């Protein structure tokens with residue numbers, strides 16, 4: 183179950199509550215004053231990180247290197263290209279037999 187952050191409108195305190203996604207903010211009771219006037223704080227933690235995040239130089243360079251690598255990979259021939267090459271002929275039938283001996287006769 184997701185963890186939600188709430189702020190109580192009654193006592194203006196913040197608290198966390200693990201609820202189902204179908205739970206409504208108006209049904210959430212404040213643990214401090216037990217008022218049902220809580221408003222859900224939508225992931226202020228995550229949005230703060232995403233908002234301040236800027237890609238650094240290293241990150242840009244890494245991305246460029248990755249693109250270069252992908253380009254190089256695309257230029258490679260497909261793996262099944264080797265299957266079109268016929269196997270070398272190793273049959274011994276076609277090779278002529280040499281060296282039958284020198285015939286010496288009188």
Ligand SMILES: [Zn+2]
Nearest residue numbers: 190193212215
């Ligand atoms: Zn409260």
